[in-house]
Amino acid sequence: MKNEAQQDYFEKRSLKQGTVGWVLLTGLGVSYVISGDFSGWNYGIANGGWLGLCIAFVAMGLMYGCTVFGIAELSSALPTAGAGYGFARRALGKTGGFVTGLAVLIEYVCAPAAISTFIANYVFELGILPEGVPHFAVVVAAYVIFIAVHIFGVGEALKLMLAITAVAAVALLVFAVGMIPEFSVGRLFDIAPAPGGSTLLPFGVAGAIAALPFGIWFFLGIEGVPLAAEEARDPRRDIPRSIIFAMGILVITGLCVLLLAAGGSGSQVMGTSTAPLVDALNDANHPSFALFVNVAGLFGLVASFFSLIYAGSRQMFALSRAGYLPSILALTGSRKTPALSLLLIGVIGIVLVAVVQDGDALINMAVFGACVSYALMNLSHIVLRRREPQMDRGYLTPGGAFTTMLGLLLSCVATCSTFFVDVAAAAAVLVTFVVGTAYFLLYARFHLVANAPEEEFARLAEAENDLR
Numbered sequence: 001m002k003n004e005a006q007q008d009y010f011e012k013r014s015l016k017q018g019t020v021g022w023v024l025l026t027g028l029g030v031s032y033v034i035s036g037d038f039s040g041w042n043y044g045i046a047n048g049g050w051l052g053l054c055i056a057f058v059a060m061g062l063m064y065g066c067t068v069f070g071i072a073e074l075s076s077a078l079p080t081a082g083a084g085y086g087f088a089r090r091a092l093g094k095t096g097g098f099v100t101g102l103a104v105l106i107e108y109v110c111a112p113a114a115i116s117t118f119i120a121n122y123v124f125e126l127g128i129l130p131e132g133v134p135h136f137a138v139v140v141a142a143y144v145i146f147i148a149v150h151i152f153g154v155g156e157a158l159k160l161m162l163a164i165t166a167v168a169a170v171a172l173l174v175f176a177v178g179m180i181p182e183f184s185v186g187r188l189f190d191i192a193p194a195p196g197g198s199t200l201l202p203f204g205v206a207g208a209i210a211a212l213p214f215g216i217w218f219f220l221g222i223e224g225v226p227l228a229a230e231e232a233r234d235p236r237r238d239i240p241r242s243i244i245f246a247m248g249i250l251v252i253t254g255l256c257v258l259l260l261a262a263g264g265s266g267s268q269v270m271g272t273s274t275a276p277l278v279d280a281l282n283d284a285n286h287p288s289f290a291l292f293v294n295v296a297g298l299f300g301l302v303a304s305f306f307s308l309i310y311a312g313s314r315q316m317f318a319l320s321r322a323g324y325l326p327s328i329l330a331l332t333g334s335r336k337t338p339a340l341s342l343l344l345i346g347v348i349g350i351v352l353v354a355v356v357q358d359g360d361a362l363i364n365m366a367v368f369g370a371c372v373s374y375a376l377m378n379l380s381h382i383v384l385r386r387r388e389p390q391m392d393r394g395y396l397t398p399g400g401a402f403t404t405m406l407g408l409l410l411s412c413v414a415t416c417s418t419f420f421v422d423v424a425a426a427a428a429v430l431v432t433f434v435v436g437t438a439y440f441l442l443y444a445r446f447h448l449v450a451n452a453p454e455e456e457f458a459r460l461a462e463a464e465n466d467l468r
Contacts, residue, residue: 021233021238022234022237022238022241022242023162023242024159024162025225025238025239025242025243026241026242026245026246026249027161027162027165027166028161028162028224028225028242028246028307028310029222029224029225029242029243029245029246029247029250030165030169030246030249030250030303031161031162031164031165031168031303031304031306031307032220032221032222032224032225032304032307032308032311033218033219033220033221033222033246033250033304034165034168034169034250034253034300034303034304035115035118035300035301035302035303035304035305036217036218036219036220036254036304037172037218037253037254037256037257037277037300038118038122038168038171038257038275038276038277038297038300038301039118039121039122039274039275039276039277039297039301039359040114040115040118040214040217040359040360040363041053041214041215041217041218041254041257041258041276042214042261042262042270042271042273042276043214043271043360043363044056044210044211044213044214044215044217045191045211045262045267045270045271046271046272047203047207047210047211047214047420047421048201048203048207048208048209048210048211049189049191049197049200049201049202049203049207049208049211049267050188050189050191050262050267051188051189051200051201051208052201052203052207052208052210052211053211053214053215053258054258055208055211055215056208056211056212056213056214056215056216057215057218057254057255057258058215059212059215059410059413060212060215060216060218060219060410060414061215061218061219061251061254062406062410063216063374063406063407063410063411063414064216064219064222064223064247065247065407066378066403066404066406066407066410067223067374067377067378067404067407067411068222068223068243068244068247069244069397069398069399069403069404070377070378070381070397070403070404070407071084071087071223071226071243071377071381072239072240072243072244072395072397073240073381073393073395073396073397074087074226074377074380074381074384075087075225075226075235075239075240075243076235076236076237076239076240076393076394076395077236077391077392077393077394078090079226079235079236079239084100084101084104084223084226084373084376084377084380085097085098085100085101085104085315085318085319085324086318087100087377087380087381087384088100088101088376088377088379088380090380090384091379091380091381091383091384091387092376092379092380092383094445094448095437095440095441095445096376096380097324098319098324098436098437098440098444098445099372099376099433099436099437100372100373100376100377100380101315101318101319101324102319102369102432102433102436102437103369103370103372103373103376103433104223104224104315104369104370104373105312105315105316105319105369106365106366106368106369106429106432106433107220107221107366107367107369107370107373108221108224108308108309108311108312108315108345109312109345109348109349109352110352110362110363110365110366110369110429111220111221111304111308111362111363111366111370112304112305112308112309112312112345112349113349113350113352113353113356113362113366114359114362114363114366115301115304115305115308116138116139116142116143116305116349116353117135117139117353117358117359117362118274118301118359119138119139119142119298119301119302119305120135120136120138120139120142121135121274121275121359122275122278122294122297122298122301123138123298124138125274125275125278125294126294126295126298136353136354139350139353140350142302142305143346143349143350144346146302146305146306146309147309147342147343147345147346149306150306150309150310150313150337150342151337151339151342152337160306161303161306161307161310164299164300164302164303164306165299165300165303167296167299167300168296168297168299168300168303169253170296171277171292171293171296171297171299171300172253172256172257172300174289174292174293174296175256175257175260175261175277175280175281175289175293176256176260177289178281178284178286178289178293179260179261179263179264179265179280179281179284180260182260182263182264182265182284183259183260183263183264184263184264185263187262187263187264187265187266187267188262188263188267189267190266190267190268191267191268191271194207206420209417209420210417210420210421212413212414212417212420213363213364213367213414213417213418213421214363216367216370216371216414217363217367218250218254218258219247219250219254220366220367220370221304221307221308221311221370222243222246222247222250223243223370223373223374223377224307224308224310224311225239225242225243225246226239226243236394236395237394240394240395257276257277260280261276261277261280264280264283264284265279265280265283265284266283269283275294275297277293277297278290278293278294278297281293309342309345309346309349312341312345313337313338313341313342313345314338314341316329316330316338316341316344316345317329317330317332317338317341318330320341321449322448322449323444323447323448323449324440324444324448325444327449328340329341329344356425360421360422361422361424361425362425364418364421364422364425364426365425365426365428365429367414367418368415368418368425368426368429368430369429371411371412371414371415371418372411372415372433374407374408374411374414375408375411375412375415378404378405378407378408378411379404379408381397381401381404382401382404382405382408385400385401385404386401
């Protein structure tokens, strides 16, 4: 059963339009991900060695490249805040749309939770807090401060985010300057091989597979750019342009830290470091550079934390506005920001950190949700290319459906790889999917809002198909 909502329903559940240009959107794409250069990626070395992580970087970079091209095309045709969920709703029906939206939501709740633990690590690395202050207090403070900024307003939030991201980019440049003279190929392969391993792959093929989720950490979140579609000035042109440009920047920064951190300080050290760039510079006897990167690295972590909370709130807003989640979560106040969605994401994130207490496991949970959403978004592109070739698209994916077919295959491989890292964490997310789908099938599908934007797109497509 679908319900027609009155106009005031949408007036109370609308975002501030025309506030974001392509520069801010590009900055948003980079900021989603840039924390992955400062922490988290290095645990892939502990699982698969440097070459294993390098293979993961290339394979997952290819997966993201294929997926991003498909998303760019779909966002030019369906510019709504639902983004991936909206694409899947059009291509795969209500259930496919819900599962995709849930997958994206899991990613954007678990990823900030993981990053909050890295923020705490960098803060304590500075040694500025009084003795006895727990890591968890820093996590809570981060959520409180930055959710408050988001509630204040999207334009203000994204401009602040762009400034924070610029500082983080400078930190990466300083890191590169300090580490280039220290680089040695031999340091990349200084991990003693385990039984069945080799100098190049110390933990064998299984280790290389286990490194795949950490290769994703170099790019995780960039697909969130289309979530700003309803707040963009010209979404059909600006979103494809900004998401592809941001992807190019992230490939360069990812290669920089992957080569120079382990090549300058050694893979053995990097595999277990909680602040890898800082530790690499200290090992290279560059304490002043290390201090700067420590401080500026916090900006990078905050940029991603900040942006992923933004993305998660927009996904929850879109699902709630359409009735897939309780509609109260889509309410926006005078600032036109989804305050209740922001607050709920904060509460869930804090609880996750308190319960899981492991940034590595939280990464794995975020990656599981992300890869499921990538598989479904790539599938959506393939379906819509075949079923609706006449759809008005402002951008076309190079290679067409072949490109997203490759993205779909790699997404499925990446999803399976999470079980090689942490079976319990992956299983917990799988259970969440089962519970969420049951909620949708038993309750939410009977309370959808027929004239929500994503539902209107789907209904228009059905009418066009009937006419043909």
